[in-house]
Amino acid sequence: MIATILTATxxxxxxxxxxxxxxxLLFSQIKKGQVKHIWIGQYIGTAIVIGASxxxxxxxxxxxxxxxxxxxxxxxxxxxxxxxxxxxxEDEDESSILxxxxxxxxxxxxxxxxxxxxxSSADDFSIYIPYFTTLSMSEIFIVTI
Numbered sequence: 001m002i003a004t005i006l007t008a009t010x011x012x013x014x015x016x017x018x019x020x021x022x023x024x025l026l027f028s029q030i031k032k033g034q035v036k037h038i039w040i041g042q043y044i045g046t047a048i049v050i051g052a053s054x055x056x057x058x059x060x061x062x063x064x065x066x067x068x069x070x071x072x073x074x075x076x077x078x079x080x081x082x083x084x085x086x087x088x089x090e091d092e093d094e095s096s097i098l099x100x101x102x103x104x105x106x107x108x109x110x111x112x113x114x115x116x117x118x119x120s121s122a123d124d125f126s127i128y129i130p131y132f133t134t135l136s137m138s139e140i141f142i143v144t145i
């Protein structure tokens with residue numbers, strides 16, 4: 001159980017490190033009362049990503065023979081890497097994030113933060129889905145907590 005908790009923590013930190021720059025930028029630009037909205041939006045977005053990954057992982061486990069699962073899912077990060085290599089990386093510019101906040105497009109900051117998390121989560125799916133396919137139901141419960 002300790003190994004499961006440590007592995008889950010390492011996976012979450014590895015996939016969440018790219019949000020660190022966005023969160024630093026957002027926390028430097030907000031007013032005092034908006035801090036909770038950023039945290040709420042970040043956790044809602046993360047919960048959606050984890051939930052969708054769990055659903056896909058359970059579907060994959062039920063449709064693909066067990067001995068092929070990890071090998072086939074290993075193609076997902078390779079696909080994303082080759083796609084970035086060919087097309088180039090599409091970095092979000094600080095000014096485009098700030099202009100999104102000032103445009104008034106979204107009235108709630110937590111909703112905007114949720115969409116930012118979802119928009120930058122393609123790499124998270126390539127890690128979470130193969131990881132969840134290797135876990136038992138009791139381990140999945142521990143990992144999601």
